[in-house]
Amino acid sequence: MQTGYRVCDVMTRKPIAVTPQTSVRECARLMRDSNVSSLVVKENDSLKGHITDDVLIRSVLADGLNVDRTTAADVMLVKVPTTEPKKDIYDALMTMRDYETRQLPVVDAENGNKLVGLLTLKDVLKIQPQLFDLLVDKIVLREEEQKLTGSHHPVEGTCDNCGQFFPKLYEVEGDFLCTKCSSSRKKFVSTIGF
Numbered sequence: 001m002q003t004g005y006r007v008c009d010v011m012t013r014k015p016i017a018v019t020p021q022t023s024v025r026e027c028a029r030l031m032r033d034s035n036v037s038s039l040v041v042k043e044n045d046s047l048k049g050h051i052t053d054d055v056l057i058r059s060v061l062a063d064g065l066n067v068d069r070t071t072a073a074d075v076m077l078v079k080v081p082t083t084e085p086k087k088d089i090y091d092a093l094m095t096m097r098d099y100e101t102r103q104l105p106v107v108d109a110e111n112g113n114k115l116v117g118l119l120t121l122k123d124v125l126k127i128q129p130q131l132f133d134l135l136v137d138k139i140v141l142r143e144e145e146q147k148l149t150g151s152h153h154p155v156e157g158t159c160d161n162c163g164q165f166f167p168k169l170y171e172v173e174g175d176f177l178c179t180k181c182s183s184s185r186k187k188f189v190s191t192i193g194f
Contacts, residue, residue: 007092007119008085010127011106015118017042020049020073024060027051027072038103040118041076047105047115049076077156079165082107085116089124096121100168100179 017040018027027039031053041049051072059075060067081099083092085106092104106117156167161181169176 002088003090005089005127006085007083007087007089007106008117010089010123011085011117011119012123013117015040015105015115017115018051018072019043020071020076022072023068024056024065024070024072024075025067028056028067031056038118039072040105040115041072042115045114047080047082047107047113049073049078050080050103050105051076052101052103077167079156079167080105081167083119084109089119089127092119093121093124096124098179099166 016030016034016036018030020041020043022041031037031039038050038052040047041051049072055075055077059065060070065075081095081101081104083095083104083106085108096102096104102121104119105115106119107113108116155169155171155176157169157176158165159169159178159181160175161177164178166178169178170182171177172182
């Protein structure tokens, strides 16, 4: 499905960014003052990582890290899903859905992977609200997976089934699986009567 809108048509062109050396306290203040839920981490126009409010809660607050001595580099996600400016927003939304994220840094692969913007779920839904149904299906699936796995704390890593990296994996019967593979496992378990 193509919408006719490209990522560059709707993205935020100047996302709020920090350097890898920025303290976590400053990151949190910047998020609060700018009313955003994520920050891109960049150096010399190159994407280095991504920090979300979820990362601050789960990696900093929950572990009791010192917010003045801990830097963005210490807690940022480094294997960040991205999109390109010329992609259709439907393709970007599918990436958001697959990686269970609300924001995608936009990088220009033709220009040395230069960070050129940030696409948020709000950006997409403002111009294509009918795409919301795709996300509702994903939310229902995620709730079912959490019931199946009993785990509400996804981890970052490589899926034990498909071998691809994902920022969120779920433990299913002792394996760490991505959303797609854990969904397939659930269907398999249902068909054999467990």
